[in-house]
Amino acid sequence: MDPTSTIFSFLSVLLFGSTTNFNHDFPSESCHFPAIFNFGASNSDTGGYAAAFIQLQSPNGNTFFGMPAGRFCDGRLIVDFTAESLDLPFLSSYLNSLAINFSHGADFATATSTIRLPMADVVPYGHASPFYLPLQYLQFAQFKNRSQIIRRHGGIYASLMPREETFSKALYTFDIGQNDLTQSLFLNMTIVQVIAAIPDIVNHFSDIIKNLYNLGARSFWVYNTRPLGCFPKILISFPLAEKESVGCAKPYNLLAQRFNAELKNALARLRIEFPLATIVYVDLYSALYSLYTHPTKNGNKIPKDTILLLFYFSLNFLCAN
Ligand SMILES: *[C@@H]1O[C@H](CO)[C@@H](O)[C@H](O)[C@H]1NC(C)=O
Ligand SMILES: *[C@@H]1O[C@H](CO)[C@@H](O)[C@H](O)[C@H]1NC(C)=O
Ligand SMILES: *[C@@H]1O[C@H](CO)[C@@H](O)[C@H](O)[C@H]1NC(C)=O
Numbered sequence: 001m002d003p004t005s006t007i008f009s010f011l012s013v014l015l016f017g018s019t020t021n022f023n024h025d026f027p028s029e030s031c032h033f034p035a036i037f038n039f040g041a042s043n044s045d046t047g048g049y050a051a052a053f054i055q056l057q058s059p060n061g062n063t064f065f066g067m068p069a070g071r072f073c074d075g076r077l078i079v080d081f082t083a084e085s086l087d088l089p090f091l092s093s094y095l096n097s098l099a100i101n102f103s104h105g106a107d108f109a110t111a112t113s114t115i116r117l118p119m120a121d122v123v124p125y126g127h128a129s130p131f132y133l134p135l136q137y138l139q140f141a142q143f144k145n146r147s148q149i150i151r152r153h154g155g156i157y158a159s160l161m162p163r164e165e166t167f168s169k170a171l172y173t174f175d176i177g178q179n180d181l182t183q184s185l186f187l188n189m190t191i192v193q194v195i196a197a198i199p200d201i202v203n204h205f206s207d208i209i210k211n212l213y214n215l216g217a218r219s220f221w222v223y224n225t226r227p228l229g230c231f232p233k234i235l236i237s238f239p240l241a242e243k244e245s246v247g248c249a250k251p252y253n254l255l256a257q258r259f260n261a262e263l264k265n266a267l268a269r270l271r272i273e274f275p276l277a278t279i280v281y282v283d284l285y286s287a288l289y290s291l292y293t294h295p296t297k298n299g300n301k302i303p304k305d306t307i308l309l310l311f312y313f314s315l316n317f318l319c320a321n
Contacts, residue, residue, distance in 0.1 A: 032169070033088075033170060033171040034088075034104065034162075034163075034169050034170060035088070035103075035104045035105035035162055035166045035167075035170040036082060036088060036091055036104070036105040036107075036171045036172075036173055037167075037172050037173070038091060038106075038107045038108065038109055038172075038173045038175075039108050039109060039133060039136045039137070039140075039173070039176060039208070040108075040173075040174060040175035040176045041109060041110065041111055041112060041175065041176050041179050042072045042109075042111035043078065043109075043175045043178070043223075043226075044077055044078060044175040045071065045072065045093070045107070045110050045111045045113075046069075046070055046071060046077065046079060046080070046090060046091050046092070046107045046109070047069070047070025047071070047092070047096045048093040048094065048109055048110035048131065049072075049110040049112065049129060050068070051095045051097065051098075052095050052110065052131070053123060055068065056071075056072070059074050060072060060074060061073075061074065061075075062075075063075045064076050070096065072111050076090075078175070078223075079107065079109075079173060079175070082173065082221075086171070088104045091105050091106060091107040092107065093107045093109075093110075094108050094140075095131070100160065102147060102161055103161060103166075104162070105162070108137075108140055109136070109175070109176075110131040112127055112128050112129040112179055112183075113128070113129040113131055113132055113133065113136065113176060114128055114129075114132045114176070114177075114179045114180045114183065115133045115176055115177055115180050115201050115204050115205050115208075116132065116200065116204050117130070117134075121187060127183060127186075128183055133204065133205065134204070134207075134208065137208050137211055140212070140215075141215060144167055144215060148161070148164055151163070151164075167215070167217065168216040168217070169219075170217070172219060172220050172221065173220075173222075173223075174205075174220070174221070174222045174223065176205070177201065177205065177224075177225045177259060177263065178226060178228065181228060181255060182228060182233075185237070185238075185252075186237065191251050194255060195258055198259050198262050199262060202262045202263055206266045206269070209267075209270055209279070210273075213274050217277075218277050218278065219277070219278045220277060220278065220279045221280050222280065223282045223284045224260040224263055224264070224281065224282065224284055224285050225256050225259050225263075225284075226285060226288050227248060227285055227289045227292070228252045228253065228256045229244070229248040229249035229251070229256065230247075230249075230253070230288075230289070230292055231252075234249055234252050235247075235248075238252070246292040246293055247292075248289075248292060257285070267279050
């Protein structure tokens with residue numbers, strides 16, 4: 001079993017209480033999602049950052065695409081596997097102007113994106129993508145309007161745009177928040193300071209869900225944040241942090257857990273506010289953490305001594321092939 005099918009099995013265990021393969025478990029026949037609109041950062045960026053800023057180099061794309069494919073990953077991302085499991089083509093990045101097809105969705109994610117804009121730290125002067133979540137939302141709102149104008153005009157571009165009814169039937173996926181935490185840490189905020197910012201970060205996230213709901217979105221699929229304390233960059237940057245038995249930095253995993261608990265609560269409140277919406281909280285943290293606690297059982301032996309490989313792996317933890 002390759003790492004990705006392992007992860008999807010985990011997701012299917014978490015979501016559907018089954019141990020069989022995700023591809024077979026995902027109820028695509030009953031759901032019929034005609035499109036995916038994705039919001040996020042590098043973990044689900046199918047070409048936005050690359051289109052806006054830099055052409056990616058090898059080894060990105062090597063194992064699946066045979067060349068850099070706009071993903072900070074040697075192969076496919078979760079969002080790619082999600083598209084495949086729904087029988088949809090890979091998502092074009094909204095920011096890409098070459099060889100796009102948005103009829104089955106669009107990807108608004110860009111690497112290093114945050115939920116809240118870290119004013120002092122934006123590309124090209126800093127590290128964060130300027131396309132933070134509220135801007136990704138505005139791009140979506142504009143896309144929704146203009147794609148329909150293009151469809152009405154007909155001609156060669158019309159077939160590249162989604163139908164109007166697609167927007168209410170589509171799956172809206174989110175994988176964002178990790179950079180709000182890590183970038184604050186790398187700007188030397190203390191863990192206590194970052195924890196204090198979580199309610200505001202999560203409120204901003206909820207606002208985006210509400211705005212999308214008001215534009216007609218109904219199906220939301222929200223990944224929680226990964227075990228940050230296992231990221232090599234965290235381990236290297238904060239070497240004195242207390243360690244868990246698997247070698248991850250405990251306070252940073254607790255920080256991720258705190259974010260996840262508040263995110264989960266916020267989604268529960270949104271479910272009450274919007275009973276017509278389906279809002280799924282996906283516990284990626286647990287699925288990924290289990291790769292550390294049971295690396296061999298999951299067919300994914302992590303070479304703990306290969307820091308570089310791990311660093312690469314942690315950039316896009318769910319990236320397989
Ligand atoms: C765009 O994608 C849709 C859905 O997969 C497909 O039917 C259509 O032919 C594609 N258009 C082009 C120009 O490739
Ligand atoms: C989209 O169109 C609606 C109706 O014309 C308008 O109210 C809204 O401001 C537009 N949104 C964007 C982002 O252009
Ligand atoms: C964070 O602290 C380190 C060590 O004191 C320092 O070298 C670095 O410049 C600081 N970074 C920021 C963004 O303040």
